Amino acid sequence: MALGDVVLVATDLSDSADEAIKLGHEYAKRAGGKFVVCHVVHEVLRSAPLFPQAIQADMEALIHAESRAAAAVEDRVKDLTGLPSSGFEVRIESGGADAAILRVAEDVSATLVVTGSRGLTGIARLLLGNVAERIVRYAHCPVLVARPHARSKKILAATDLSELSQPGVALAGQVAAEQGAALTVVHALDVLPAPALGFTVPFGGAPIIPPPELIEQMRVGADGVVGGMIDRLGIKADRRVSEGDAATVVIRTAEELDVDLVVVSTHGRTGLARVALGSVAEKVVRGVQCSVLVARSH
Template sequence: MNRPVVVGVDGSPPSLVAAEQAAQAATLRSRPLHLVHGYLHPLGYGVPVNPYDLGVPAPSEDGRKMLDRTADELRDRWPGLVVEARQVAGGPGATLVEESHRAELVVVGSRGLGGFTGLLLGSVSAQVAGHAHCPVLVVRPGEPTARTGPVLVGVDGSESAELAVEHAADEAVRRGSPLVLAHVWSASGNRPAAEEFVEAEAAFRVAAVRLLAEAAQAVRARHPGLTVEERAVRAVEPAEALVAASAEASLVVVGSRGRGGFVGLLLGSVSQALAQHARCPVLVARPHAHTG
């Protein structure tokens, strides 16, 4: 099944940046690119008020022109890329979640129309990142497609992090970039005696090194030619340390839930912080839906 890369486009600058990043992702994966415009307001504005009128508004001419123009520009910049564009009668978040059932990757701009400065995830991108049935790439405004640096992924031993490492390794191979496996550890807490604190510090460091070595071994077995760096970081707050490290990365990959997460939560606390504040594009590693 030749799953496409799907990107939501609403004509806003962040969505057009996302479309450019989606074109790059589709080219790297040798997949078609689908531009989708969900033309109903997320809260349902545009749906007929009369309950006896079962129709929905027709696609707008302005929306069609915007999509056609965007598709033509992407074909010019990415020769050989197959681009399809269509309008869908639905809110943008719900539309992209539905499209994700059949997608290889969904790409969203960090803020569309009406977004707020300072937050990476707007309401639509948060909805898609939390509920999509495939991986989701969240792109910051003004993010260049030619950004350099390694692919960064956090390792904590959870099943979600293992999936994130797999996706991060695949992305690093596609991009020709090194992979950085990072584990943030801390022995902070109650310290009844200095000797016990020193012992705890040593134990945490040993555990971090072992965890990273195991993850790196698995990656190198799958990708023998990939450059893999193991980075144990001592910090009180894992999220803050990984956000700081993302400034030097071309991409940061997060799991949908980390250790201790609960089914039903959109993202774990560290993943949520990275998705909100990372200084590079964020790939939320979600498993693909099984389609018949």
């Protein structure tokens, strides 16, 4: 199944969401897939059994709001994509935004959910909004967090060398092949594990740092594992192994290479049995300046 078979875009009709509509359309167009755009109207229904006329007025207001929203979404999508009304589906939902979007994603069997980088909160800040964060965490399929960025046709995929991180690398290879983009796979070599710092410094010790020769051996070994993963997956990619914590390495490498897409997996784990591409994935989504595709590791 292709990533763009059923693309669901979440929009709050903000400028941030416009990039999500444009990118979502591109993925659906490449795959010849279904393109669905969802907008959630805030639901305010009073519980007033003694005043049924008030409940009826609320229902009428909600219906009117949904009708206006449907027209606004349709016009926005047509302006941004050039599609006719028959070329996409508009879904207008009411209630909690994240729950509604996740529900629609399940309902349409979405293969990709696309949301804007500011989430659907309207808060002008760099971090993801709570709604977008919950979509990234709980959607059943990959989620693309869209950001405007000059197209460089360069993609960066992150791996912690675990099997659970391989779906992200494989997905990055698929997207790179579809877009004719250059792919780089990066692994972060964390030479200063948190336990070493925690056990020594509070008692007057110094952080335990491996000698340079051992670090080089670790780097060469990791590079070989990354190369083996690339070969097994049958994808074409360059590889990098850089020292530092995972999120910092991914964000820094994305800037150095000027990529227009970063691909990360959730639930990747290291040999220390800690989350490496779970919480790290969220830090990467917040920290990079380009779009991020979050793959699911099942």
